[in-house]
Structure formats: C-alpha cells, structure tokens
Amino acid sequence: MCLNHNETTQNPSHFEDSDDGNTPAHTDITWSEYNELIKGMRFFDPHIHMVSRTTDDYQAMYQAGIVALIEPAFWVGQPRTGLSSFKDYYSSLVGWERFRSSQFGIKHYCTMGLNSREANNEPLAEQVMEILPLYIYKEGVVGIGEIGFDDQTPAEEKYYRLQLELAKKANLPVQIHTPHRDKKKGTERSMAIALEHGLDPSWVIVDHNNEETVKSVLDKGFWAGFTIYPFTKMGNERMVKVVEQYGPERIMINSAADWGISDPLAIPKTAALMKMRGITNESIKLVTYQNAIDAFGKSGQIDVTDFEDGMESDHSAKFHGNSILRGGQQPAPAKNSLLIQ
Amino acid sequence: MSDVIQQKIREVISQNTSPSESDWLTQKGSSDPLELMTAFVASPRNLHKKIITVTPEQAWELNAEIAGFSVNDWSLVRLSRVWLLTQLDSSDKETYVKNISTLFDTAEMNELVALYSALPLLSYPDEWLFRATDAVRSNMGFVFDAIALHNPFPARYFSEQAWNQLVLKTIFNDKPIHFIEGLESRRNEDLAMILSDFAHERWAAGRSVAPQVWRLVSNFMNDIIAGDMQHLLQSRYVPNQQAAAIASFESGYKPAIELISNYPELQKSVASGKLTWTDLETTDLNTYVPQP
Numbered sequence: 001m002c003l004n005h006n007e008t009t010q011n012p013s014h015f016e017d018s019d020d021g022n023t024p025a026h027t028d029i030t031w032s033e034y035n036e037l038i039k040g041m042r043f044f045d046p047h048i049h050m051v052s053r054t055t056d057d058y059q060a061m062y063q064a065g066i067v068a069l070i071e072p073a074f075w076v077g078q079p080r081t082g083l084s085s086f087k088d089y090y091s092s093l094v095g096w097e098r099f100r101s102s103q104f105g106i107k108h109y110c111t112m113g114l115n116s117r118e119a120n121n122e123p124l125a126e127q128v129m130e131i132l133p134l135y136i137y138k139e140g141v142v143g144i145g146e147i148g149f150d151d152q153t154p155a156e157e158k159y160y161r162l163q164l165e166l167a168k169k170a171n172l173p174v175q176i177h178t179p180h181r182d183k184k185k186g187t188e189r190s191m192a193i194a195l196e197h198g199l200d201p202s203w204v205i206v207d208h209n210n211e212e213t214v215k216s217v218l219d220k221g222f223w224a225g226f227t228i229y230p231f232t233k234m235g236n237e238r239m240v241k242v243v244e245q246y247g248p249e250r251i252m253i254n255s256a257a258d259w260g261i262s263d264p265l266a267i268p269k270t271a272a273l274m275k276m277r278g279i280t281n282e283s284i285k286l287v288t289y290q291n292a293i294d295a296f297g298k299s300g301q302i303d304v305t306d307f308e309d310g311m312e313s314d315h316s317a318k319f320h321g322n323s324i325l326r327g328g329q330q331p332a333p334a335k336n337s338l339l340i341q
Numbered sequence: 342m343s344d345v346i347q348q349k350i351r352e353v354i355s356q357n358t359s360p361s362e363s364d365w366l367t368q369k370g371s372s373d374p375l376e377l378m379t380a381f382v383a384s385p386r387n388l389h390k391k392i393i394t395v396t397p398e399q400a401w402e403l404n405a406e407i408a409g410f411s412v413n414d415w416s417l418v419r420l421s422r423v424w425l426l427t428q429l430d431s432s433d434k435e436t437y438v439k440n441i442s443t444l445f446d447t448a449e450m451n452e453l454v455a456l457y458s459a460l461p462l463l464s465y466p467d468e469w470l471f472r473a474t475d476a477v478r479s480n481m482g483f484v485f486d487a488i489a490l491h492n493p494f495p496a497r498y499f500s501e502q503a504w505n506q507l508v509l510k511t512i513f514n515d516k517p518i519h520f521i522e523g524l525e526s527r528r529n530e531d532l533a534m535i536l537s538d539f540a541h542e543r544w545a546a547g548r549s550v551a552p553q554v555w556r557l558v559s560n561f562m563n564d565i566i567a568g569d570m571q572h573l574l575q576s577r578y579v580p581n582q583q584a585a586a587i588a589s590f591e592s593g594y595k596p597a598i599e600l601i602s603n604y605p606e607l608q609k610s611v612a613s614g615k616l617t618w619t620d621l622e623t624t625d626l627n628t629y630v631p632q633p
Contacts, residue, residue, distance in 0.1 A: 087446055087447060090447070091446070091447060091448070091449070094449035094450075095448075095449050095450055095453075095481070096481070098449070098450065099450060099480075099481045131443075131447060133379055133382075134378065134379065134382055134443070134444075134447045135382075135447060137379060137382045137383035137386060138382055138449050138452070139385045139386075139449065139451060140449075300386065
C-alpha cells in the first residue's frame with residue numbers, strides 16, 4: 001500500500017479499518033482448483049466499479065463465468081469539482097463502460113445516484129439532482145444507487161430522502177450503501193428512513209452487510225448484499241458461514257471492486273469456497289446469480305436472454321452487416337504468445 | 342424542417358405502435374420541454390423495441406422530403422425518439438440548442454444513435470456540426486454508424502477534411518462505404534491520395550483494404566495510384582483485380598488503361614458493363630485478417 005499513515009488519516013477510505021495488512025486475503029486455493037470447482041456456473045456481480053478496473057479484469061471475469069454485472073454510481077476517489085464531471089461520469093456508466101464491457105462478453109447494467117459522500121457538497125448536489133432524472137430512466141439503469149450514508153450528516157440524509165422519492169416515482173429498486181463507520185446505526189437508520197418513505201423492502205438492497213447487520217436486514221424483509229472485499233469488508237470464509245447460518249434467501253454477494261485493493265473475481269472465488277464447504281449448487285446459484293437478478297430485475301431492465309448463454313457470439317456477430325469490434329481489436333488475445341500481430 | 346416530414350414519421354409510427362403506445366407519445370410530444378426530454382430518455386420503458394416496417398411508398402416519400410434520409414431498419418424507439426425531437430419548440434434558438442445539447446451531453450449509446458439520426462431534421466444545422474464531426478471519432482460502432490451510414494447530414498454540411506476523415510474511418514472500421522450518403526458526389530483528390538497512403542500502410546502490415554474503396558480514386562488517377570492498381574492486379578485475390586480493372590477503366594488515364602490490357606478477360610467484363618462496383622459491394626468485410 002502506498003499511502004503513508006498521515007495520508008490515510010486525512011483521507012479515510014476503504015483502508016481505514018485495516019489491521020495493517022496482516023490479514024491474509026487470498027490463500028489456500030489456486031486458480032486451477034477453483035476453476036474446476038465452479039465449472040459451468042455463471043455469475044452476476046451486482047456491485048462492481050469497472051470504471052476503475054482494467055480490460056484485463058474484464059477478460060478474467062469473463063473467463064471465470066461472470067456474465068453480467070451492475071456498476072453503481074459512486075465516488076471515484078478524486079472529488080468532483082463541477083456538474084460536468086458528474087455528467088461525464090454518469091455518461092460513462094451508460095456509455096463507454098457499457099460498450100467496453102460488451103466487447104468482453106459481459107452484460108453491463110448500472111444504478112444511478114448521488115453518492116452519500118458527495119451529498120455533503122450541497123451546491124453541487126443540488127445541480128446533480130436536477131440532471132439525475134435524465135439518467136435514471138435510461139435503458140439498463142436497474143436502480144437508484146448506491147445511496148445512503150457515509151458520515152451520517154444532515155446533508156446526506158436530505159439527498160438520501162430525495163433519491164428515495166425519485167426511486168418511487170421512477171419505479172426503480174434502491175441500492176443502499178451502508179457506512180464504514182458506525183455501520184450498525186447507519187444501517188438501521190437507512191432502513192427506517194426507507195420504510196418511512198413507504199418503500200417496499202423487497203425493492204431495496206441493503207449493501208455491505210456483515211455478521212452484525214444481516215439478521216435485522218433480513219428480518220425486515222430487505223435484500224442483504226455482502227461485499228467480499230479484502231481487509232475492510234467481508235472475507236469469503238466468513239461469507240460461507242453467513243450462508244450456512246441464514247440460508248441463501250434474499251442474500252447476494254458482490255465484489256464492489258474499485259480503485260482500492262479489491263478483487264473482481266470475488267464472486268467466483270467465494271462460489272468455489274462454498275462448493276468446497278458443501279453448500280449446494282442451488283444455494284450458490286441464488287447468492288451469486290439469481291437473487292441479484294430477481295431484486296434488480298424489478299426495474300424491468302434485465303432480460304436474462306441477453307446474457308444467460310453468454311455474449312460471446314457478439315464478437316463475430318454483425319448488426320445489419322456491421323461488426324462493432326474493429327480497428328484490429330481482438331476480444332481475447334493469446335496472452336501467453338510472444339508474437340503480437 | 343417541414344411539417345410534412347413530421348407527419349410522415351408520425352404516420353410510420355402509428356402503423357407500428359399499439360394505441361396505448363401511440364397515446365403515450367402523443368401526450369409526451371405536446372408536453373413541456375423537460376417532460377418531453379425525459380420521455381426521449383424513457384422511450385424504451387414505454388415502447389416496444391422491435392424493428393419497424395416501412396412501406397416502399399413511405400420510404401420514397403421521406404426521401405423525397407430530405408434526400409438520403411431513411412428510417413429503414415430502425416427500431417420503434419429510435420424512430421419515436423427522432424419524432425419527439427421534432428416536437429421540441431425551435432422558435433427560441435438559445436433554449437432549443439440548450440435542450441438538445443443537454444440530451445447530447447447526457448446521452449447513452451442508443452440515445453446518441455437517435456440524436457445523430459435526427460440531425461438532418463433538426464433546426465440550426467450549423468449548431469450540430471461539431472458534434473457530428475466528433476461522432477466520427479466515436480469508438481462505439483452504433484454511434485459511428487448513425488452519423489456515417491445512411492445519414493445525409495455529413496455530405497451536406499461537413500468540410501472536406503471532416504468528410505475525408507469520415508470516409509477513411511469507415512474504411513478503417515471495416516464498414517461498407519457504399520452506405521455513406523453522397524459518396525460519389527464528394528469524391529476528391531485529397532481523399533484519393535490519403536487512401537493510397539493508407540493502403541500502403543495496410544500492405545506493409547500484411548493486411549488489406551476492401552476492394553470497393555478504390556471507387557474513390559478513379560477520377561484522380563495518377564502514376565502513384567496507377568502503381569497501386571498494378572499491385573492489386575498482381576495480387577491473387579480476384580476482387581482486388583476486379584476493383585483495379587474498374588477503377589483503371591473508369592479513369593481514362595492512359596497508363597492505367599494499358600495496365601488492364603494485360604488482363605483481357607477483366608477488361609472485357611468491365612468494358613461491357615458486366616462487372617461494376619455493385620458487384621464488389623459487400624457488408625462482410627474483414628480486412629484485418631490477412632488474405633491468402
């Protein structure tokens with residue numbers, strides 16, 4: 001990690017709960033082992049920030065069986081200074097990133113929203129709220145997200161409430177980001193406000209759960225998302241135990257991979273671990289694929305025929321005689337070959 | 342823009358929608374700008390996505406209003422979006438340009454396709470020129486197609502440089518240039534020479550260019566391009582030889598004419614009108630794969 005202690009203090013991030021990196025993140029299982037365990041499975045990652053990932057990740061995800069993903073609008077690390085950078089970011093979620101994903105055989109959806117951290121810049125937040133309606137009705141926008149609390153300030157609450165109303169009006173699911181700090185309280189508060197606004201909990205996905213929050217979320221009828229993210233969020237051994245304890249209903253896992261030390265293959269790796277620990281294929285399918293589709297599919301924007309048999313054929317498919325993959329691009333160059341043609 | 346074209350488009354839409362879809366569009370088309378713009382965005386949530394059917398008469402009528410304008414093979418969503426744009430009040434230029442610009446700035450791929458498809462119908466064409474030339478730089482295939490293929494806007498408004506860039510990028514992207522509106526009328530010497538250079542780069546890399554692109558050079562044949570013709574005639578790929586034969590014959594340039602005299606069969610086919618560029622028009626291009 002290249003951040004020194006002072007920088008970490010001034011700019012708290014996903015690393016803030018780190019115990020100095022002593023926790024092993026990836027051990028025990030090698031690629032070939034897990035690849036064998038999950039053979040034939042397909043995965044849906046309902047939370048990943050591809051804008052901060054590389055094309056290599058897309059290729060690896062595709063090879064590991066990830067057929068579709070949801071990219072929630074979030075904080076890209078660098079604070080945005082004006083409305084235009086929001087517009088460009090939102091546009092990239094429904095434009096370039098969606099296109100790039102399609103080139104590697106993965107169906108790309110997104111959720112749109114003003115994230116909690118940036119809700120605190122109120123003058124800018126006001127402007128963002130004005131253009132949000134032009135984004136939330138777009139094709140492939142499967143929810144309002146990720147919204148909720150970070151610092152749990154009044155400004156965050158204000159824009160969280162406004163966006164819940166927007167979700168109701170647009171008939172879209174809501175994807176809630178629960179805070180890193182004071183998580184239990186933040187999670188309870190998020191759910192209480194959603195209920196206060198009359199949202200049906202089956203339309204709300206509460207994300208970044210842990211052992212402390214899961215019971216309450218499930219008991220209240222919400223979907224419980226779990227982020228498999230080294231150091232700061234869930235580890236996948238813990239995740240297996242959660243599924244063992246609570247079963248697979250209304251639980252979904254994601255990678256939330258972003259610009260931090262994270263893993264875009266978190267879902268297939270967790271699926272392999274679940275398989276090793278004796279969790280049934282049906283349960284694995286629910287938490288790594290089907291539940292996410294059922295929850296976000298309420299938007300009316302997910303058509304499984306777009307991806308359930310893979311999008312690979314698109315590489316050579318033509319639309320009215322035109323391929324969209326040109327300029328000499330190859331969807332999967334032979335990376336072990338010395339020759340570059 | 343004429344009211345006639347609005348009506349013609351509405352007629353095609355009516356024939357391709359259910360009453361409830363049609364009602365939704367009618368209501369949104371007469372609403373205030375913000376609601377109309379939101380409807381432009383939300384169209385796929387309210388209309389089916391099928392490809393529309395257009396009668397030959399309707400296609401002819403649309404083309405008669407705006408030469409080169411065609412809605413064939415469009416989806417209902419694309420056509421409806423274009424119609425909604427024609428319903429935006431254009432009387433106040435500043436507001437109109439601001440509204441359309443906002444849609445451009447916030448658009449996803451299918452919306453961009455609709456916006457670029459609508460360019461020939463929008464008021465204040467000069468205002469869209471930069472966006473149109475910028476679309477040619479797009480790496481998103483459908484967006485590029487919307488401006489480059491079957492769209493009369495570029496031929497009418499692009500500068501020569503922008504036009505040449507459009508044609509060249511169409512070739513570079515392995516798309517069929519015969520779908521470009523105004524291809525014949527906007528041929529020019531610069532483009533012919535750029536194409537020759539481009540072909541040399543391709544050949545050096547062991548790649549090819551689509552044979553039909555040589556239709557762009559016949560009016561501007563010179564010794565350099567005649568050299569290219571020789572290269573093509575000597576290749577073992579028949580469509581290359583055919584392209585060189587047609588271009589050379591059309592050029593009337595003596596050294597080029599002499600070249601094809603060595604290929605009497607080809608010469609005969611071209612001279613008799615049996616072999617034309619139409620025979621080389623194909624949508625199945627794959628010039629990055631080395632030919633035998």
